[in-house]
Amino acid sequence: MKNGRTTQVLVAGGAGFIGSHLVDALLAEGARVTCLDSFLTGRRVNLAHLAREPRFDLVEADITAPLPALPRFDRVFNLACAASPPHYQADPLHTMMTSVVGTHRLLELARENGARFLQASTSEVYGDPDVHPQQESYWGNVNPTGPRACYDEGKRAAESLVFDFERVHGLDVRVARIFNTYGPRMRADDGRVVSNVICQALAGDDITLYGDGRQTRSFCFASDLVDGMMRLMHHDGPLGGPVNLGNPHELTVADLVARVVRLTGTASEIVHRPLPVDDPRRRRPDITRARTLLAWAPRVALEDGLKATLTWFADELAERARGRPA
Ligand code: NAD
Numbered sequence: 001m002k003n004g005r006t007t008q009v010l011v012a013g014g015a016g017f018i019g020s021h022l023v024d025a026l027l028a029e030g031a032r033v034t035c036l037d038s039f040l041t042g043r044r045v046n047l048a049h050l051a052r053e054p055r056f057d058l059v060e061a062d063i064t065a066p067l068p069a070l071p072r073f074d075r076v077f078n079l080a081c082a083a084s085p086p087h088y089q090a091d092p093l094h095t096m097m098t099s100v101v102g103t104h105r106l107l108e109l110a111r112e113n114g115a116r117f118l119q120a121s122t123s124e125v126y127g128d129p130d131v132h133p134q135q136e137s138y139w140g141n142v143n144p145t146g147p148r149a150c151y152d153e154g155k156r157a158a159e160s161l162v163f164d165f166e167r168v169h170g171l172d173v174r175v176a177r178i179f180n181t182y183g184p185r186m187r188a189d190d191g192r193v194v195s196n197v198i199c200q201a202l203a204g205d206d207i208t209l210y211g212d213g214r215q216t217r218s219f220c221f222a223s224d225l226v227d228g229m230m231r232l233m234h235h236d237g238p239l240g241g242p243v244n245l246g247n248p249h250e251l252t253v254a255d256l257v258a259r260v261v262r263l264t265g266t267a268s269e270i271v272h273r274p275l276p277v278d279d280p281r282r283r284r285p286d287i288t289r290a291r292t293l294l295a296w297a298p299r300v301a302l303e304d305g306l307k308a309t310l311t312w313f314a315d316e317l318a319e320r321a322r323g324r325p326a
């Protein structure tokens with residue numbers, strides 16, 4: 001509630017994997033939520049359970065184009081952007097425009113509305129990091145001309161826009177630097193490692209391990225991430241810059257694959273594929289700022305999160321086999 005009335009929230013990218021969980025959490029808290037999404041990578045099925053929810057509405061629009069007429073908002077979350085490498089590299093120009101032109105449009109909207117703004121940024125702003133674990137003060141090691149640049153540099157430009165709106169217009173802003181997140185509602189064809197490996201294991205297909213598998217990642221379960229994003233949006237005191245949100249439990253990609261193989265008991269073979277260009281060698285968040293400022297830390301252990309994701313994908317693949325559209 002804000003001044004005795006229901007808080008009105010915009011979630012751009014709300015039909016996607018993380019966005020749809022965020023929409024659920026906001027509705028559970030009592031907010032009125034508008035999801036704005038182009039369905040580039042998002043799916044209607046992620047929001048189908050809200051069809052009769054009176055505090056929810058859906059606007060189909062692309063944030064790179066002028067925005068349609070919208071209600072007034074108290075809070076704006078910007079999650080709109082394809083997040084998996086195959087998807088964001090499929091149309092790199094659109095990915096860059098989404099982060100730059102799209103974020104600018106949403107910042108203007110927040111300014112007109114006097115709304116608080118939260119940008120979903122990414123650990124990719126650290127690139128292939130020379131500093132480990134990554135603290136928010138690290139400026140990163142990003143290839144500005146490679147195939148990942150449309151996403152990494154787009155998100156870096158978006159951060160710059162956000163903090164210029166704070167400096168120039170006094171907008172109330174927050175930036176979440178999100179590290180690898182997984183869970184139910186990822187797309188089977190998303191292309192990221194958790195969804196690939198789980199779907200391959202469940203289908204008995206070859207499991208694709210890129211490179212030698214010694215590169216590391218730190219995987220955060222979706223509910224933990226959404227809790228962190230909500231706390232970041234609610235926080236009233238000064239933040240003094242971006243905040244990392246992720247799970248500091250770091251492991252090699254080969255170890256992740258081995259865990260999924262063990263949990264599923266699959267007979268799938270592990271096959272090696274070339275490491276993608278500019279694939280970061282290691283990544284682990286330092287979450288001291290989130291712990292201190294937001295009293296936040298992830299609670300879901302990798303084993304439990306993987307089990308929940310496996311169960312969800314098994315149901316999802318069965319539904320699809322019965323003929324439900326993807
Ligand atoms: P996702 O692809 O499932 O969701 C992105 C959503 O944005 C989709 O619903 C898509 O249709 C929508 N979208 C994309 N471009 C748009 C445009 N131009 N206009 C309107 N809508 C558009 O990805 P996700 O994993 O849910 O990621 C959500 C956000 O979190 C993204 O901004 C991503 O960069 C960020 N993030 C995610 C991760 C992760 O591990 N999942 C890590 C770091 C950052």
Ligand code: UDP
Nearest residue numbers: 191192193194196208209210215253276279
């Ligand atoms: N990866 C892999 N097999 C796959 C998909 C990805 O080994 O089928 C690797 C990828 O090269 C990277 C890691 O897993 O080292 C995480 O990849 P993802 O695309 O999930 O996230 P990001 O690279 O953006 O961190």
